[in-house]
Amino acid sequence: MRAIARAITRVENAAGRDLSQLLRELFPHTGRAFVIGVTGSPGTGKSTLVDQLAHHYTNSGVKVGIILVDPTSPFSGGAILGDRVRMQSLFTNPGVFIRSMATRGKLGGLSAAVDEALMILDAANFEILIVETVGVGQDEVDIVKTAHATLVILVPGMGDDIQAFKAGIMEIGDIYVVNKADREGASAVEGELTELLSLATGRKDGWTPPIVQTVATQGKGIAELAEAIQDYRNLTGESGKTKGGIDLFRERIMELLARRLTATILGRIPDEKLDQYAEKMMTRELDPYTIVDHLLRELGFEEEFHG
Amino acid sequence: MRAIARAITRVENAAGRDLSQLLRELFPHTGRAFVIGVTGSPGTGKSTLVDQLAHHYTNSGVKVGIILVDPTSPFSGGAILGDRVRMQSLFTNPGVFIRSMATRGKLGGLSAAVDEALMILDAANFEILIVETVGVGQDEVDIVKTAHATLVILVPGMGDDIQAFKAGIMEIGDIYVVNKADREGASAVEGELTELLSLATGRKDGWTPPIVQTVATQGKGIAELAEAIQDYRNLTGESGKTKGGIDLFRERIMELLARRLTATILGRIPDEKLDQYAEKMMTRELDPYTIVDHLLRELGFEEEFHG
Numbered sequence: 307m308r309a310i311a312r313a314i315t316r317v318e319n320a321a322g323r324d325l326s327q328l329l330r331e332l333f334p335h336t337g338r339a340f341v342i343g344v345t346g347s348p349g350t351g352k353s354t355l356v357d358q359l360a361h362h363y364t365n366s367g368v369k370v371g372i373i374l375v376d377p378t379s380p381f382s383g384g385a386i387l388g389d390r391v392r393m394q395s396l397f398t399n400p401g402v403f404i405r406s407m408a409t410r411g412k413l414g415g416l417s418a419a420v421d422e423a424l425m426i427l428d429a430a431n432f433e434i435l436i437v438e439t440v441g442v443g444q445d446e447v448d449i450v451k452t453a454h455a456t457l458v459i460l461v462p463g464m465g466d467d468i469q470a471f472k473a474g475i476m477e478i479g480d481i482y483v484v485n486k487a488d489r490e491g492a493s494a495v496e497g498e499l500t501e502l503l504s505l506a507t508g509r510k511d512g513w514t515p516p517i518v519q520t521v522a523t524q525g526k527g528i529a530e531l532a533e534a535i536q537d538y539r540n541l542t543g544e545s546g547k548t549k550g551g552i553d554l555f556r557e558r559i560m561e562l563l564a565r566r567l568t569a570t571i572l573g574r575i576p577d578e579k580l581d582q583y584a585e586k587m588m589t590r591e592l593d594p595y596t597i598v599d600h601l602l603r604e605l606g607f608e609e610e611f612h613g
Numbered sequence: 614m615r616a617i618a619r620a621i622t623r624v625e626n627a628a629g630r631d632l633s634q635l636l637r638e639l640f641p642h643t644g645r646a647f648v649i650g651v652t653g654s655p656g657t658g659k660s661t662l663v664d665q666l667a668h669h670y671t672n673s674g675v676k677v678g679i680i681l682v683d684p685t686s687p688f689s690g691g692a693i694l695g696d697r698v699r700m701q702s703l704f705t706n707p708g709v710f711i712r713s714m715a716t717r718g719k720l721g722g723l724s725a726a727v728d729e730a731l732m733i734l735d736a737a738n739f740e741i742l743i744v745e746t747v748g749v750g751q752d753e754v755d756i757v758k759t760a761h762a763t764l765v766i767l768v769p770g771m772g773d774d775i776q777a778f779k780a781g782i783m784e785i786g787d788i789y790v791v792n793k794a795d796r797e798g799a800s801a802v803e804g805e806l807t808e809l810l811s812l813a814t815g816r817k818d819g820w821t822p823p824i825v826q827t828v829a830t831q832g833k834g835i836a837e838l839a840e841a842i843q844d845y846r847n848l849t850g851e852s853g854k855t856k857g858g859i860d861l862f863r864e865r866i867m868e869l870l871a872r873r874l875t876a877t878i879l880g881r882i883p884d885e886k887l888d889q890y891a892e893k894m895m896t897r898e899l900d901p902y903t904i905v906d907h908l909l910r911e912l913g914f915e916e917e918f919h920g
Binding site: 572595607 | 633636637640641643644654859860862863865866867869870871873874875878879887888890891892894895897900901902903904905908909914
């Protein structure tokens, strides 16, 4: 467990620096875990649901790795551990590895760090991996949509603004969960959702996303949810044949290549030079496009790179 | 108005392709607009608030440009226009340019497209620019935190999960808005918020973020909000001296350089080659790090780039 934690910390702190030796050695041991992505807006009880689902798996002897993707505090750079208190029982469950991650700076990116953390857990023989994202941002959607199964969590009575939110995520869900289903309006949400889903064009894999009602705080509906996940897993086959298929691997190669190039090349620019140019941009003396042309020329890149 | 719309469409569709000639010519005419970032989770009434704020400015003859950043529909690639119906009056206000944007694909990035759209509006003499983001994702936070003034919208009674959400955004707000303040719990939210803010360490600019109560649907509190924005604007000085200062310009140069490099270099890799490598990665025959080494060698990059 400690070695895994250390490896993930290295990945998280890398931000462009190279950990390829570690990951290179781990890679052949990956591809066996099944990754479940969980998303939904704040207040939907995602944490409790993930907690219950994880215990459900470990009760049958399955090891579970959990990555919680938290909104970054933009100034302190750390992850926000707000509502994680209610997941404490997971921290003492020996069948569970749990880790909170947040992005630091843009280059490198959160989804790359999450991918690599999942790779580490996969290689360490965790059979079920759960990635939970708070919020509905683009990065968050990108992360959960590459999971083998994506769970979208809704709750009754989220107000009518939820229409926009639902539209944004309705296409990424493989399974929809109406949590807090003992509250008034649960069947109304399920009805609306059924209607929205019926408008969607058929999926390539022939799957019709089911809607599962849960009351996570009481453990209700968790077995049914696990069953729905297993049904989808049976349909799509074991891990490796992910939804994204070959495109997903293409994308990962491109991302890694972009990351390597960017880190190496940006690292060659002296800080003072960058400051000088930034100053000239601030005073509108030079536009950023001309600045980039200058920098590329100074770095020895040929004409083709110029704007 | 049409020329602006066309220019923004070009920026939005660029995704790595080069528009630097257009933007290069516009750049010297930028730096005059004041950019207001507005964020908050779904259901906080952001759209109505932006609508009211925009009318408030145009009533005093100030031209307002608005960029609405919407969650992308990952499959259709388009922006979700969910709750935009309640902003319709803005579309017919001659002093307002309004545009909804969404990201398409990762490379290039949403924040770059938004930056460029703001640049176009700035050059077109819009004095106030409003950027509204739905959700609390990383990209969204990145976008609003580079605004000259960042407004964070909360509402009474968002449930106790809001604690995590508030923590994630409390450091980015220059002004906090408790909207729907006629609802029960408005003073409770304000109290909690005051407490949270009092825990924060002092800001470099000496500003204490105020909390403004509004009922946007009735236009209540909008004048007070505009006043708070003006106070902050007076403190930080006119545009150009943004919160981020020189760092923001450094970051933009680095981003643009990374984008240019990535687009050019990735464009040189034949599709079939990428497919072959992706296939080998899927079968675990080759790890992605080794693949990137191969690709870099094939592209003519020297040893330094290798992992």
